[in-house]
Amino acid sequence: MKFNIKKKYKKSRLGLLTLKHGKVNTPAFMTVGTYGSARGLSESDLDSCNAEIMLCNAYHLMNKISKLCSSKSISLHDYISWSKPILTDSGGYQVFSLSEHTKVSRSGVTFKSPINGDTIYLTPEKSIETQQMLGSDIMMIFDECPSYPLSKDETQESMELSLYWAELSKKTHFTDQALFGIVQGGMYEDLREQSLRELIKIGFDGYALGGLSVGEPKPIRERIVAGLASKLPDDKPRYLMGVGKPIDIIHAVSEGVDMFDCVIPTRNGRNGQLFTSSGIMNIRNSKYENDLKPIDEACECYTCKNYSRSFLKHLDKCNDSLAGRLMSIHNVYFYQDFMKTIRTAIDNGTLDQMIEKVDLVYSDSQ
Amino acid sequence: MKFNIKKKYKKSRLGLLTLKHGKVNTPAFMTVGTYGSARGLSESDLDSCNAEIMLCNAYHLMNKISKLCSSKSISLHDYISWSKPILTDSGGYQVFSLSEHTKVSRSGVTFKSPINGDTIYLTPEKSIETQQMLGSDIMMIFDECPSYPLSKDETQESMELSLYWAELSKKTHFTDQALFGIVQGGMYEDLREQSLRELIKIGFDGYALGGLSVGEPKPIRERIVAGLASKLPDDKPRYLMGVGKPIDIIHAVSEGVDMFDCVIPTRNGRNGQLFTSSGIMNIRNSKYENDLKPIDEACECYTCKNYSRSFLKHLDKCNDSLAGRLMSIHNVYFYQDFMKTIRTAIDNGTLDQMIEKVDLVYSDSQ
Numbered sequence: 001m002k003f004n005i006k007k008k009y010k011k012s013r014l015g016l017l018t019l020k021h022g023k024v025n026t027p028a029f030m031t032v033g034t035y036g037s038a039r040g041l042s043e044s045d046l047d048s049c050n051a052e053i054m055l056c057n058a059y060h061l062m063n064k065i066s067k068l069c070s071s072k073s074i075s076l077h078d079y080i081s082w083s084k085p086i087l088t089d090s091g092g093y094q095v096f097s098l099s100e101h102t103k104v105s106r107s108g109v110t111f112k113s114p115i116n117g118d119t120i121y122l123t124p125e126k127s128i129e130t131q132q133m134l135g136s137d138i139m140m141i142f143d144e145c146p147s148y149p150l151s152k153d154e155t156q157e158s159m160e161l162s163l164y165w166a167e168l169s170k171k172t173h174f175t176d177q178a179l180f181g182i183v184q185g186g187m188y189e190d191l192r193e194q195s196l197r198e199l200i201k202i203g204f205d206g207y208a209l210g211g212l213s214v215g216e217p218k219p220i221r222e223r224i225v226a227g228l229a230s231k232l233p234d235d236k237p238r239y240l241m242g243v244g245k246p247i248d249i250i251h252a253v254s255e256g257v258d259m260f261d262c263v264i265p266t267r268n269g270r271n272g273q274l275f276t277s278s279g280i281m282n283i284r285n286s287k288y289e290n291d292l293k294p295i296d297e298a299c300e301c302y303t304c305k306n307y308s309r310s311f312l313k314h315l316d317k318c319n320d321s322l323a324g325r326l327m328s329i330h331n332v333y334f335y336q337d338f339m340k341t342i343r344t345a346i347d348n349g350t351l352d353q354m355i356e357k358v359d360l361v362y363s364d365s366q
Numbered sequence: 367m368k369f370n371i372k373k374k375y376k377k378s379r380l381g382l383l384t385l386k387h388g389k390v391n392t393p394a395f396m397t398v399g400t401y402g403s404a405r406g407l408s409e410s411d412l413d414s415c416n417a418e419i420m421l422c423n424a425y426h427l428m429n430k431i432s433k434l435c436s437s438k439s440i441s442l443h444d445y446i447s448w449s450k451p452i453l454t455d456s457g458g459y460q461v462f463s464l465s466e467h468t469k470v471s472r473s474g475v476t477f478k479s480p481i482n483g484d485t486i487y488l489t490p491e492k493s494i495e496t497q498q499m500l501g502s503d504i505m506m507i508f509d510e511c512p513s514y515p516l517s518k519d520e521t522q523e524s525m526e527l528s529l530y531w532a533e534l535s536k537k538t539h540f541t542d543q544a545l546f547g548i549v550q551g552g553m554y555e556d557l558r559e560q561s562l563r564e565l566i567k568i569g570f571d572g573y574a575l576g577g578l579s580v581g582e583p584k585p586i587r588e589r590i591v592a593g594l595a596s597k598l599p600d601d602k603p604r605y606l607m608g609v610g611k612p613i614d615i616i617h618a619v620s621e622g623v624d625m626f627d628c629v630i631p632t633r634n635g636r637n638g639q640l641f642t643s644s645g646i647m648n649i650r651n652s653k654y655e656n657d658l659k660p661i662d663e664a665c666e667c668y669t670c671k672n673y674s675r676s677f678l679k680h681l682d683k684c685n686d687s688l689a690g691r692l693m694s695i696h697n698v699y700f701y702q703d704f705m706k707t708i709r710t711a712i713d714n715g716t717l718d719q720m721i722e723k724v725d726l727v728y729s730d731s732q
Contacts, residue, residue, distance in 0.1 A: 035684045036677070042688060043672065068656050068676065079658075081672040290434050292445075306409065306447045310434065311402070318401045321687035322408060 001138070001178035001205050003237050007347055011230045011256040014346040017237055019085040019137040019178065021077060022052065026237065027253045027342055029335045030055040030087055030261040036065070036080040038266050038332065040325040043081045048302055049333040050340075054082055055261045058131050058139075059091030059122075066133040075135035087261075088136035090127045090169070092182075093210070093242070096145040104144060106161065124168040131177070138178045140208065141169035146186050148215045155186035163198045170202050180239060182210035187220050189227050196231060206259075207232040208239035222251065229255040246275065246338055247362040250355050253342055265335045269328035272316055275335070279361050281309075283327065288313045301333035302326075367504070367544035367571050369603050373713055377596050377622040380712040383603055385451040385503040385544065387443060388418065392603065393619045393712075395705045396421040396453060396627040397698050402431070402446040404632050404698065406691040409447045414668050415699040416706075420448055421627045424497050424505075425457030425488075432499040441501035453627075454502035456493045456535070458548075459576070459608070462511040470510060472527065490534040497543070504544045506574065507535035512552050514581045521552035529564045536568050546605060548576035553586050555593050562597060573598040574605035575623075588617065595621040612641065612704055613728040616721050619708055631701045635694035638682055641701070645727050647675075649693065654679045667699035668692075 002018040015026040034057045099111035108123030127142035143162040162184045181204035185191030232238040239259035272283040276296040294304035303326040315323035345354040368384040381392040397404045400423045465477035474489030493508035509528040528550045547570035551557030598604040605625035638649040642662040660670035669692040681689035711720040
């Protein structure tokens with residue numbers, strides 16, 4: 001993995017990440033394909049949205065698919081027919097957010113699978129082995145994702161366990177895949193800084209801010225991002241996990257973050273919530289029934305070039321899965337286009353003006 | 367509309383139908399897009415399957431969309447973004463198969479909408495007006511679709527009402543769209559012949575066999591098709607409505623039928639039932655879990671060129687709508703390819719050999 005910063009504007013950075021399966025322009029937004037597909041979208045759909053990298057969740061793929069990939073000597077890329085870069089998440093977030101009866105010990109976590117109720121024992125070593133079997137471009141360390149709110153003592157304990165797991169993750173890593181560390185420490189800045197210092201000692205190819213977007217008030221998250229982002233190593237990619245909305249992304253970029261992921265474009269798309277250059281549009285609103293305009297007249301996506309608001313509303317009402325797909329395509333395209341505009345603004349030194357505009361169009365609720 | 371028969375082999379015909387929005391090679395299979403889309407498939411998906419014509423149900427589109435098309439001066443083609451030919455069904459079949467509290471009078475039918483419970487009064491005139499507002503390439507007359515089984519007296523009464531409605535349909539027709547008559551008469555050959563004679567007197571651009579595939583035993587349907595198909599005017603397209611399975615299609619072709627439609631390729635596709643050159647494959651069978659082969663190694667469809675049985679099975683299990691879409695694409699492509707092979711066999715005089723093969727691969731249950 002190579003990471004070149006081509007230009008800086010205040011704390012924000014315009015970069016290029018070179019991975020085994022291709023190049024990713026940063027700041028970058030990674031479309032989430034939990035199970036190996038961005039729900040409803042084929043590889044050519046994602047490609048038509050100019051997506052350069054996809055995020056898959058190792059936890060969801062760990063059992064069957066990693067073994068299949070390993071036994072048949074194929075990569076996850078081959079299996080899901082996606083030739084561009086893939087980042088695999090370690091499963092930490094999923095285990096702690098989706099599972100019941102989670103029991104954490106120093107060596108790993110026992111939990112009940114939300115899929116079939118099986119008892120599973122997952123360790124940092126197993127997570128990394130899985131990600132190595134999948135052959136992703138970027139792997140994430142396995143960490144404990146603390147819930148919110150949590151006392152300082154408990155957060156410290158959790159953060160220290162995550163650091164121990166970070167070491168185990170690093171020791172298990174023997175491939176040429178990149179491995180990113182994840183800064184934990186909840187909403188306590190000093191714990192976050194301690195976590196970061198220790199992770200840097202272990203040494204990773206990139207650094208992520210984890211354990212955010214877990215229910216904390218937005219001002220607290222913003223304080224953590226503003227306080228921490230620019231302290232992450234300057235020469236490595238910085239990744240803010242699970243964020244988010246356009247307004248949150250652009251503000252985090254201005255704090256020096258390079259990478260993002262979120263399910264919002266596809267999940268909201270399936271529910272008729274569409275991002276446009278003039279704000280959020282809800283296709284289920286009755287006013288679009290006879291509206292033959294595309295979602296966004298300024299948009300060049302497949303959906304906007306071929307279909308009207310009225311037809312999308314009609315398909316959505318008929319429960320035709322084509323509706324969800326076309327609206328997801330629009331949103332994924334919007335996000336990629338939004339990141340491209342951010343990159344141009346960094347290049348031109350006009351990011352502050354862009355932030356002002358985005359603040360106007362996308363209010364807090366959006 | 368022009369219809370040229372390029373070649374005949376016994377009773378079967380190789381033809382070319384020239385419609386306002388393009389050419390259709392016959393024998394042709396029309397993919398069903400009831401609500402204006404072949405569930406889950408975009409216009410480019412259908413196009414990639416080599417589909418030349420689509421069937422939409424005027425009944426489902428009649429209320430809102432025909433009025434929208436009319437008031438905005440656009441065609442259904444523009445609205446659904448499909449530039450190739452469209453045949454609209456009149457709604458007769460839908461009204462009688464889906465509706466409750468249906469009351470038939472000489473001038474039309476009152477029924478409760480299965481969508482919103484509204485009481486709707488539909489007449490032959492209204493159906494044709496709707497289809498004219500939609501601007502389809504081929505319209506179907508509005509008829510009564512009798513249930514099965516039905517006594518001869520009742521069938522005769524129903525058939526005579528349909529003939530009266532055929533006249534009303536014809537009188538309402540004033541555009542350059544083609545209008546097809548529909549032969550009724552249930553399972554009684556003499557009634558069918560009477561229906562056909564009267565329809566020919568009225569004069570239509572094509573003739574369909576309706577009221578089949580309504581629950582009657584297969585041998586009865588085969589007897590009606592064998593007895594009637596070749597009696598339909600030789601110089602007009604002959605359309606067997608709602609049929610069906612590959613084996614039924616090829617046998618009907620050998621009796622002289624030119625056009626078919628059915629929901630099987632998309633409906634079965636969404637449920638994991640896949641047509642292949644060696645018979646039906648059910649992707650939900652556990653044996654495909656680790657099978658990295660495409661659905662059909664001989665198939666050139668988008669799905670087979672990009673995805674494995676194992677991945678499709680995985681997506682299907684995850685309830686990802688991409689599964690249904692990819693499997694529908696395969697089936698729609700299979701059907702188009704099957705029709706192309708039939709056309710080549712007619713051209714080469716080898717249809718009988720092809721029928722033998724299809725009989726072997728596709729047993730009665732398929």
